[in-house]
Amino acid sequence: MLVTGATGNVGSRVVAALLTAGRRVRAAGSNADSVFARFGDQVDAVSFDFTDPTTWAEAYAGVEQMFLMRPPHLGKPKTQMLPSLEAAKAAGVRQMVLLSLQGAEHNRVVPHAALEAWLRRSGLDWTFVRAAFFMQNLTTTHLTDIRDRDAITVPAGSGATAFVDARDVAAVAAEALLKPTLHRNAAWTPTGPQAITYAEVADVLSDVLGRPIRYEKPGMLRYARHAYSTLGMPWRMVAVTTAIYTVARLGRAAGLTDDVVAVTGRRPVSFREFAERERAVWTRA
Numbered sequence: 001m002l003v004t005g006a007t008g009n010v011g012s013r014v015v016a017a018l019l020t021a022g023r024r025v026r027a028a029g030s031n032a033d034s035v036f037a038r039f040g041d042q043v044d045a046v047s048f049d050f051t052d053p054t055t056w057a058e059a060y061a062g063v064e065q066m067f068l069m070r071p072p073h074l075g076k077p078k079t080q081m082l083p084s085l086e087a088a089k090a091a092g093v094r095q096m097v098l099l100s101l102q103g104a105e106h107n108r109v110v111p112h113a114a115l116e117a118w119l120r121r122s123g124l125d126w127t128f129v130r131a132a133f134f135m136q137n138l139t140t141t142h143l144t145d146i147r148d149r150d151a152i153t154v155p156a157g158s159g160a161t162a163f164v165d166a167r168d169v170a171a172v173a174a175e176a177l178l179k180p181t182l183h184r185n186a187a188w189t190p191t192g193p194q195a196i197t198y199a200e201v202a203d204v205l206s207d208v209l210g211r212p213i214r215y216e217k218p219g220m221l222r223y224a225r226h227a228y229s230t231l232g233m234p235w236r237m238v239a240v241t242t243a244i245y246t247v248a249r250l251g252r253a254a255g256l257t258d259d260v261v262a263v264t265g266r267r268p269v270s271f272r273e274f275a276e277r278e279r280a281v282w283t284r285a
Helices: 011-020 032-042 053-060 082-091 111-122 143-149 166-178 198-209 220-229 235-249 259-264 271-277
Strands: 026-029 044-047 065-068 095-101 125-131 151-153 186-188 214-216
Touching: 011 032, 011 166, 026 032, 032 044, 044 053, 053 082, 065 166, 082 111, 095 111, 095 166, 111 125, 125 166, 143 151, 151 198, 166 186, 166 259, 186 259, 198 214, 198 271, 220 235
Parallel strands: 026 044, 065 095, 095 125, 125 186, 151 214
Antiparallel strands: none
């Protein structure tokens, strides 16, 4: 089994689940050394780049199943990813489990939609894991805003979001790889147990951290400037995240499912549980 994005929030947990199940894993990252540093000789660590054909043969050799994650900086999947996926198919890959996005089937703007469309017509077995908004985005992308500025600065208005823990998403993806027949050509949308607004997120964080966290409601232009100049996002990622937050602002990111329970047999993590578990990340030194 090949896992792309093997050192990421979801990919690393997919690798761990497959290893626990006793499967052989080829773990791919932008640098094989960083993958090896994470997992040691438990995995076959390889350097991999969807845009570099010289990395494809080693990654795809002997692989039949693949966890597919779009690197955030690749915003043009038709030219930056599909040639590599065609090579994977030609090399013998028969199943791909795609980390997609909640609502991707209705939103052609997001890059995941093009990947889903390709997989549907590819002739491969596929599973879409259309994750809701990751709770971990608050411990990574928006970490410095919360930790250093006591603020959440996203243009989501008063819309609620069905936040999900990346651990739950990875568990669903791993099940699709471990039991491919059960999940053949299926689309799952793992969400948390409740949809909450960013004002409610700020309230939970204020309570857990013991200091006031405010939710700012910037417009799209103010957010774009902040994301680019303060958070250091490239413009393409700014555009994608703005679109995602706009979906939330319009009330279209609040849909809840029981998919985590249906696939894994356990309930999803709530945002408060996540905040209490990750408290130290937002605590100032």
